Amino acid sequence: MNKVKVAVIGASGYAGLELVRLLVRHPGCDLAALTSLEYPGLPFSQIFPALAGIVDLPFSQESEEEIAARVEVVFTAIPHQAAMGIIPRFLAQGCRVVDLSADFRFREVGLYEKWYQAHTAPELLEEAVYGLPELHREEVRQARLVGNPGCYPTCVVLGLAPLAQARLLQPDSVIADCKSGVSGAGRQVLLGLSFCEVNDGFRAYKVLEHRHTPEMEQELSGLAGTPVKVTFTPHLVPMSRGILGTLYAKLTESRSEGDLRELYRQFYQGHPFVRLLPPGSLPDTRNVRGANFCDLALRVDEEGRRVIVLSVIDNLNKGAAGQAVQNFNLMMGFPETLGLETPPFAP
Numbered sequence: 001m002n003k004v005k006v007a008v009i010g011a012s013g014y015a016g017l018e019l020v021r022l023l024v025r026h027p028g029c030d031l032a033a034l035t036s037l038e039y040p041g042l043p044f045s046q047i048f049p050a051l052a053g054i055v056d057l058p059f060s061q062e063s064e065e066e067i068a069a070r071v072e073v074v075f076t077a078i079p080h081q082a083a084m085g086i087i088p089r090f091l092a093q094g095c096r097v098v099d100l101s102a103d104f105r106f107r108e109v110g111l112y113e114k115w116y117q118a119h120t121a122p123e124l125l126e127e128a129v130y131g132l133p134e135l136h137r138e139e140v141r142q143a144r145l146v147g148n149p150g151c152y153p154t155c156v157v158l159g160l161a162p163l164a165q166a167r168l169l170q171p172d173s174v175i176a177d178c179k180s181g182v183s184g185a186g187r188q189v190l191l192g193l194s195f196c197e198v199n200d201g202f203r204a205y206k207v208l209e210h211r212h213t214p215e216m217e218q219e220l221s222g223l224a225g226t227p228v229k230v231t232f233t234p235h236l237v238p239m240s241r242g243i244l245g246t247l248y249a250k251l252t253e254s255r256s257e258g259d260l261r262e263l264y265r266q267f268y269q270g271h272p273f274v275r276l277l278p279p280g281s282l283p284d285t286r287n288v289r290g291a292n293f294c295d296l297a298l299r300v301d302e303e304g305r306r307v308i309v310l311s312v313i314d315n316l317n318k319g320a321a322g323q324a325v326q327n328f329n330l331m332m333g334f335p336e337t338l339g340l341e342t343p344p345f346a347p
């Protein structure tokens with residue numbers, strides 16, 4: 001198999017580390033450059049000893065132009081705003097880009113600017129493809145620039161997409177009550193994320209203010225053909241990885257659990273990373289750790305009017321790096337599961 005030379009920009013962060021862990025064993029990939037602002041010149045394995053003897057490549061000291069000249073695909077795993085500052089230069093030199101930040105996830109610049117800041121490369125928003133392969137697989141294959149989805153939107157949109165597309169979601173009824181592990185905030189040092197502040201506690205944050213809300217609404221509205229509002233409350237739980245979404249919605253028409261299971265089965269047929277659990281089973285973040293799966297279960301009330309969907313992902317994998325590799329596979333014409341076959345870490 002021809003190996004594609006790739007660079008990971010921001011390889012010293014958690015999403016970057018997960019990308020490197022996946023890409024180093026990917027049969028179609030040659031890890032050609034890893035970058036970090038803080039550790040240029042140091043071996044990757046010195047910062048992440050778990051990969052000693054596996055990835056000893058030093059963090060690059062080259063300019064972006066030098067990296068672009070010798071790679072085909074660039075993964076940007078750096079904060080929003082910084083990402084849109086460098087991506088146009090990679091594209092201009094002929095690279096294809098999978099961006100893990102929020103900078104290229106929105107179709108409307110106004111929506112991005114309402115929740116983030118002024119966009120410095122708005123001309124690229126039209127061609128950027130929202131990289132949720134279960135919804136946009138064919139566009140991803142052709143994309144030059146993929147805006148890899150946020151972790152919470154991946155969990156919530158995959159959990160509700162079949163209902164939205166079937167016009168079964170009452171558009172103002174959706175409540176997404178989500179819990180995330182601490183790696184969702186990245187590797188940055190913050191007092192509120194230190195061990196004693198997080199361990200043995202459980203709290204909500206950014207209530208009605210979280211920037212992933214408009215991303216969920218964009219994708220669910222697109223599927224439903226009508227504006228869908230999401231009441232989203234994120235919570236921080238004292239675990240390293242994983243997101244559990246408990247998603248409540250009212251249905252526009254009465255349906256049995258069996259009807260909805262069949263709807264989900266058909267919607268996700270041919271999508272290898274979404275697993276609808278057997279009746280009676282409920283998903284657990286443990287069962288997707290380190291893997292690109294989204295596990296789903298659903299329950300419907302007696303009248304067939306109220307549905308609760310349970311959705312779990314690993315925020316660093318299907319919520320970030322795994323999904324980015326899935327997009328890379330589609331862009332390169334590789335099998336969608338290539339390099340993503342390692343089973344979850346469970347238990």
Ligand SMILES: NC(=O)c1ccc[n+]([C@@H]2O[C@H](COP(=O)([O-])OP(=O)(O)OC[C@H]3O[C@@H](n4cnc5c(N)ncnc54)[C@H](OP(=O)(O)O)[C@@H]3O)[C@@H](O)[C@H]2O)c1
Pocket residue numbers: 009010011012013014015016035036037038039076077078079080082100101102149150151183184185186187188315316319320
């Ligand atoms: N964590 C998740 O679960 C998750 C899920 C989905 C998407 N994402 C997105 O993925 C991106 C990376 O997140 P993360 O969680 O991996 O964060 P992180 O652990 O804090 O890592 C950030 C990385 O970006 C680099 N960096 C920081 N500021 C930079 C700048 N101004 N210019 C260039 N590089 C810079 C850092 O390098 P140095 O430390 O060497 O300076 C580090 O490698 C973010 O856009 C985030 O929103 C994260």
